Amino acid sequence: MQTWKRMWARNGVGYLFLAPWLLGLFTLSAIPMGASLYLSFTEYDMFTSPEWSGLDNYVSMFGDDKWRNSLQVTLTYVFLGVPLQLLFALFIALLLNRGIRGVRIYRAIYYVPSLFGGSVAIALLWRQLFGREGLVNTMLGAIGIEGKNWIASPDTAIYTLIILLIWQFGAPMVIFLAGLKQVPTELYEASTIDGAGKWRQFRSITLPLITPVLFFNLVMQIISAFQAFTPAYIISGGSGGPLDSTLFYTLYLYQKGFTHFQMGYASALAWFLLVAIAFFTALIFATSKKWVYYQE
Amino acid sequence: MNQRIRLIGLFAFCIILVFGIAGCGGNNNHESGTNNVSNNDNSNGNAASPDNDAASGAEEAEIRFTWWGDTKRNEVYNAIVDRFEEEYPHITVKREFGGWGDYWDRLATQTAGDNAPDVVSMHQFYVSDYARRDALLDMQTVVDTGELDLSQFPESAIDSGRINDTLYMVPKGVTMPGWAYNTALFDELGVDYPDMNWTYEDFQATSAEIYENSGGEIWGSSDMSGGQLQPNFRYFARQSGEDLFTEDGQLGFSADTLTAWWTMWDELRQQGVIPDAATGTEYENAPLEQNLFVTGQTALHQIPANQIYLYQQQFETGEIHMVRMPQLPGGDNGEYIEGAYLSITKASEHPKEAALFIDFFVNSEQSLELFKVEQGSPANKEMGEFVKPLLDPAQARAVTFIQETLDYASPAVYAPIGVAEVETAFKDNATAIAYGEKSIKQAVADFMSNADDILN
Numbered sequence: 205m206q207t208w209k210r211m212w213a214r215n216g217v218g219y220l221f222l223a224p225w226l227l228g229l230f231t232l233s234a235i236p237m238g239a240s241l242y243l244s245f246t247e248y249d250m251f252t253s254p255e256w257s258g259l260d261n262y263v264s265m266f267g268d269d270k271w272r273n274s275l276q277v278t279l280t281y282v283f284l285g286v287p288l289q290l291l292f293a294l295f296i297a298l299l300l301n302r303g304i305r306g307v308r309i310y311r312a313i314y315y316v317p318s319l320f321g322g323s324v325a326i327a328l329l330w331r332q333l334f335g336r337e338g339l340v341n342t343m344l345g346a347i348g349i350e351g352k353n354w355i356a357s358p359d360t361a362i363y364t365l366i367i368l369l370i371w372q373f374g375a376p377m378v379i380f381l382a383g384l385k386q387v388p389t390e391l392y393e394a395s396t397i398d399g400a401g402k403w404r405q406f407r408s409i410t411l412p413l414i415t416p417v418l419f420f421n422l423v424m425q426i427i428s429a430f431q432a433f434t435p436a437y438i439i440s441g442g443s444g445g446p447l448d449s450t451l452f453y454t455l456y457l458y459q460k461g462f463t464h465f466q467m468g469y470a471s472a473l474a475w476f477l478l479v480a481i482a483f484f485t486a487l488i489f490a491t492s493k494k495w496v497y498y499q500e
Numbered sequence: 501m502n503q504r505i506r507l508i509g510l511f512a513f514c515i516i517l518v519f520g521i522a523g524c525g526g527n528n529n530h531e532s533g534t535n536n537v538s539n540n541d542n543s544n545g546n547a548a549s550p551d552n553d554a555a556s557g558a559e560e561a562e563i564r565f566t567w568w569g570d571t572k573r574n575e576v577y578n579a580i581v582d583r584f585e586e587e588y589p590h591i592t593v594k595r596e597f598g599g600w601g602d603y604w605d606r607l608a609t610q611t612a613g614d615n616a617p618d619v620v621s622m623h624q625f626y627v628s629d630y631a632r633r634d635a636l637l638d639m640q641t642v643v644d645t646g647e648l649d650l651s652q653f654p655e656s657a658i659d660s661g662r663i664n665d666t667l668y669m670v671p672k673g674v675t676m677p678g679w680a681y682n683t684a685l686f687d688e689l690g691v692d693y694p695d696m697n698w699t700y701e702d703f704q705a706t707s708a709e710i711y712e713n714s715g716g717e718i719w720g721s722s723d724m725s726g727g728q729l730q731p732n733f734r735y736f737a738r739q740s741g742e743d744l745f746t747e748d749g750q751l752g753f754s755a756d757t758l759t760a761w762w763t764m765w766d767e768l769r770q771q772g773v774i775p776d777a778a779t780g781t782e783y784e785n786a787p788l789e790q791n792l793f794v795t796g797q798t799a800l801h802q803i804p805a806n807q808i809y810l811y812q813q814q815f816e817t818g819e820i821h822m823v824r825m826p827q828l829p830g831g832d833n834g835e836y837i838e839g840a841y842l843s844i845t846k847a848s849e850h851p852k853e854a855a856l857f858i859d860f861f862v863n864s865e866q867s868l869e870l871f872k873v874e875q876g877s878p879a880n881k882e883m884g885e886f887v888k889p890l891l892d893p894a895q896a897r898a899v900t901f902i903q904e905t906l907d908y909a910s911p912a913v914y915a916p917i918g919v920a921e922v923e924t925a926f927k928d929n930a931t932a933i934a935y936g937e938k939s940i941k942q943a944v945a946d947f948m949s950n951a952d953d954i955l956n
Contacts, residue, residue: 463920
């Protein structure tokens with residue numbers, strides 16, 4: 205009793221200030237999540253009350269070809285797109301870090317795509333860019349290559365989405381840039397005296413010292429890439445086509461829930477996604493001891 | 501102590517700010533939901549109309565009405581609702597609208613959350629989902645109590661809103677699908693206009709002729725092998741003596757019928773008479789102004805008749821004419837009544853007011869003067885005559901077409917639960933054939949087993 209009182213005396217006002225946020229957490233996140241966990245064990249068509257079905261939803265997932273396909277599409281997107289995006293972000297950050305003039309302006313310009321890259325407008329723009337008569341084909345035509353409709357072809361559609369992901373390199377770039385600024389310049393000076401070239405400096409000094417930033421970016425981007433929805437939804441018109449080649453996991457989840465009215469199954473899909481993201485994040489954390497270098 | 505009081509004061513201020521903002525948000529929603537109603541609200545408050553018996557002494561009520569459509573339709577329907585509110589000052593109507601796809605997603609979510617609008621626009625393809633789940637009111641109850649008058653409706657039109665003898669919806673407008681073409685383009689290419697009662701062979705021949713006479717520049721039609729189950733494939737199945745589904749919710753057509761359907765389209769595709777798969781995908785969700793027909797890349801286009809005038813607006817030369825869906829020689833008529841309907845939800849707190857609104861919508865000259873043939877020819881016979889002089893030539897052609905083909909119509913089975921998923925499977929397999937990923941035989945086999953799984 206005493207301790208409670210003392211705790212309140214010390215932190216009460218703090219909790220009071222937290223109250224609006226806590227209210228949001230519970231009503232907008234915690235309770236809906238709990239409801240979705242419950243629904244994932246039921247058969248629920250959104251009209252009649254949910255019926256308990258135990259692990260049925262989770263079991264039938266593994267016999268669902270479209271589910272397997274959507275998982276594959278998403279994994280391709282994440283594990284091809286994110287590394288390329290980070291490479292690109294690092295590359296630009298290195299360029300901007302060379303003390304060129306007007307770096308603030310460049311930084312702002314390169315950051316802009318991240319701000320609206322996930323928006324509907326950009327997805328629509330992408331459709332135009334990679335369409336049969338889009339800008340990409342016009343440019344290819346100029347050098348004598350006949351293009352095709354990249355978005356409507358099953359074997360290339362996913363790559364247009366990956367390019368869209370890479371294009372949104374601004375946020376990781378800014379973080380890389382901050383990381384690069386932290387690298388002590390005397391290390392470069394010392395290594396120059398020792399006769400190290402640019403590449404050697406990058407590999408032995410820059411890279412090891414920015415691994416914590418790389419680690420952070422990797423985790424954040426993988427988590428967000430797993431949850432990507434808008435680009436695929438808009439570009440394929442909600443279908444995940446052609447031939448399910450852009451059927452992201454989240455898109456399939458949406459179709460199941462809101463088009464086929466299988467909210468129970470959709471909830472199970474959502475929880476599987478949560479577990480999958482947690483698994484890959486944990487994996488990266490586990491390996492981080494081996495490759496992330498923290499300065500003392 | 502003093503500091504604490506100041507902190508608490510600050511906290512109180514924060515709270516007021518948060519709720520203040522929330523309050524603003526709420527108000528905004530209200531306004532956008534009710535759109536241009538505010539003017540009427542004022543006039544209602546000041547002057548209760550004395551000339552209206554129904555309104556005098558009645559309690560204030562607010563109902564919600566939702567529909568699907570484009571900007572043009574939103575204008576028309578908002579104007580109709582405004583007139584209704586003038587007529588019945590004690591009833592306020594909040595309006596919600598969206599495009600076709602979003603409309604059904606949202607309605608399902610609202611129904612699940614127990615906050616569906618009172619009056620909802622309905623469609624044959626979805627009504628059973630709602631009726632079988634007991635979300636809709638039996639409208640006979642409001643017909644019996646006199647709020648809704650259906651005396652001018654032909655029995656067949658009323659029947660088209662019944663499922664298992666219960667009246668779940670009444671038609672705003674009745675329409676029929678057909679194939680549209682532009683006379684100017686056919687003249688230019690020197691291709692004969694299609695005959696009203698043409699066959700699938702004629703369709704193939706005409707398509708091929710268009711393709712040849714245009715030097716391969718213009719395709720016959722879009723690829724209609726997949727996509728939605730109705731009307732195209734449904735007509736074909738009905739002409740073959742089958743239907744999409746059986747009364748007890750099983751698949752109603754045979755593998756042979758599906759094979760014949762996909763084979764016909766595949767032949768057209770192989771000849772290059774219809775667009776390749778990638779082009780089809782590219783234009784799949786194109787808005788009307790940008791689709792293959794309007795941009796002059798195809799010469800025949802399958803649409804519901806009520807849209808003829810929308811297409812006519814897109815062409816400077818020529819007239820948009822329409823012929824029946826192609827016939828199967830010696831086969832049955834495929835026609836069944838289609839249209840846009842209105843339903844009252846069972847959870848509605850104001851079913852009587854909702855019924856008054858529907859009555860106004862489908863029976864009053866004030867409403868029909870604006871509606872004309874927006875979502876089909878008015879089902880009310882008197883109103884059908886009333887709108888005729890108001891129509892432009894393209895709309896008049898639509899009415900003539902609908903009346904002519906309505907004679908062929910016979911009842912159609914309602915779609916069972918799971919129809920959306922069956923449609924996805926249908927579309928997926930048709931696309932797989934188009935892209936050359938599956939043989940027709942395999943696609944048919946995959947679809948049949950998939951559909952069986954879904955429906956059982």
